[in-house]
Amino acid sequence: MLLPTLLSEISSHDLEVAETLIGVLRFILIFVAARTLAEVLVRFELPTILGELLAGVIIGASGLHLLVPPETQVQLSGVFTDAIAALAHIPGEDVTAIYDESFGALRSVSNLGLYSLLFLTGLESELDELMAVGVQAFSVAVVGVVLPFALGTLGLMTIFHVDAIPAIFAGASMTATSIGITASVFGELGYLRTREGQIVIGAAVLDDILGIVILAIVVSLGAGGSLEIAPIIRLVVAAVLFVVVALVLSRKAAPAFDWVVDQLKAPGSKLVGAYLLLGATCFAATAIGLEAALGAFAAGLIASASKHRHEIQAAVMPIVGLFATVFFVLVGAGMDLSVINPSDPAARSALVIAGFLFLVAIIGKVAAGWAVFSKEKTNHLVVGLGMMPRGEVGLIFLGLGTASGLLNPGLEAAILLMVIGTTFLAPVLLRLVLKGKPPEDGNEVPEELAADPMAGAS
Template structure:
């Protein structure tokens, strides 16, 4: 996270020159990695988000050391950007450390803002009526998607690998939370976010994150005291329910009023949406939830306004600019060195990681199939859409390692599991959601798979047609 105390240790000249230069150079590399990686994957018929992740791996800790972060155990001497500045200017070694830490913090902050914009746009693309309608299905998938991997992971580690119960519970918990950003980006690029399957995946992923936060509180308490803080768990359950319920109520009753208060003019609409999204993100964070949940709730509310089409069109360019920073930094943080089996301390972790990755995939596929077959849904696509683990799993790993609960090999296993699920999910989601996998009359009958429908009839029924959402041709942002 951004730490302003770094700025106090550097002169105004350094702050205004070297830090800005380092940030601009880093962003240039980030955007180049995003565009080149996305273009290559697009040529190969793969989702562009996979290219952004791979581009991040290339410029990150595993290769070029352009986008690296102090918490990865590196210093200014390891940064290619700092090396370039020292070569081409009079940046001193003392100033280099401050510039490196501040530049990395700013890129990290922009990345977090990017994912806030991503979830705002996902919320705008969702149909609140449809989300409420599929709410029970999403809840069923989410509960199965948390309980199944947690049970398989924890019990497997205890009985197959002889891991102690508390570390096993910690690792099992890391398997539970779906990375909503990865799946949402792929669904958006495929134009499938408005399908019934897409809505179920998004709804279940949001609930997954809420359940993951609650589970994190449980295992953190268990690790520190050996006991479970029931009061804290109850608090999180209540505030999460009230927050989402309040968002739905606001969306139903006051969404158009909110737009009028913040301003309806063309130039004010985007800023108004950002003010509201950032405010909701702050409120979510202040009550102990993820800030991303607040941005998603803001998108749901604003998606109910008469200005939702204009909002989507105006948020899209902002997403093009900020969302790639998030995905490139995710890739940049991926240290593929942990995949080297020749390093002794990696070997046990790799074996456990393979078990965890298989458990994550199988359990999420099973979560998709808890839905009744009579619903005639693409249950395979729903299960695959829930596969990618993400930043929440890494939060579990970091907390477990810093607290001493997790050994180095268990920490490596979580990191490798996240790498595997993050990179295999996008092409699998694209395959599973492909229209060619369904008979021509199936989508027309159920309108579940994005096939052509009567949009005039949809509009008459107060729903939001897919082309109104401006998502079909979107590439870099949701």
């Protein structure tokens, strides 16, 4: 509800006009800024999500102050308030109050974008490909999760004296691997069908599952503000069981889901069915004390075995393109990058932490490349570099931490620099290592296995 004094001083018509103008102008700013930078980055073969995040930084609390989340306590730009005041015929000081009160609606839209993106991530997870190189992918994934998580968490707590829950969250944010970036580079260089390519893709799927489980537990613990053993055990058990049930349902429940969708004859039935599944799993995850984000990812896993998978994917992608953009722009808009200003002595500690996280992020994933325990010849460096980019998955993790209020501005900025650094560096290093070097004989996955990974699983 708006403040009583504000309601009494502004007519209902002027109030409605002001709210509409503020909402529309925010969306215009978000999409113009995000698409402009996305168009620039896509021409350099970099993730457009980075452009959306940087757009938020530019128009947000660290830049032009045109999109300012209320919790940042940053003053909204006079250009914004004066324009709305003149058009809605209300005092300029009241624009800020209306802006803050209506910001929750924009946050709800961004959450829909996050859940849709996680649903799409689960939907695109090739569990059959994971099983085709299951043992090697599993070992790489476990080392690629445990090593950066342990080194990052312990280093932040012992060296930089960061509190336990923020340190654990920062460590968990380094467990991610961007499937999209690595697959794009491997595909361009002809390495996607190689053994290394299949191992990295499989391990990246497992990384995402393990990382989201860890983050769901950390966010839930952060809400309680304690690190007692009993709640941790309960959450771990609940998260593991939740994911296991989702994986089982991805094999067993697909026919029932398809039958329900087939009974819906009205236009958009597949999209409606997918979002009913999404809502049910988010509700179930929240009801047992986990994050709704884990439920969204689980919904994607369940729908991944549906015969309507590609149609659902095509229907969901435009929603992700719209609403996930809002989510990432808001993440960037809420960041205060003044905490990493090198000219400010008080801010240099955040830069040091960023350098530490970046180093651990590289070492942890590259070392995982040597966790391929097999007699077959493997390019361990290629596997390790393929696991390195955090990309959009790392930004999803960062967004969860920002939304839950677990991170201070310095740690937020440090994680952001780690994600950006590994995302830019990994494709460059992979191209340097693989350029002009065709897959070695005997190291390429047979064509029938690449098309049907289960063909060699038995």
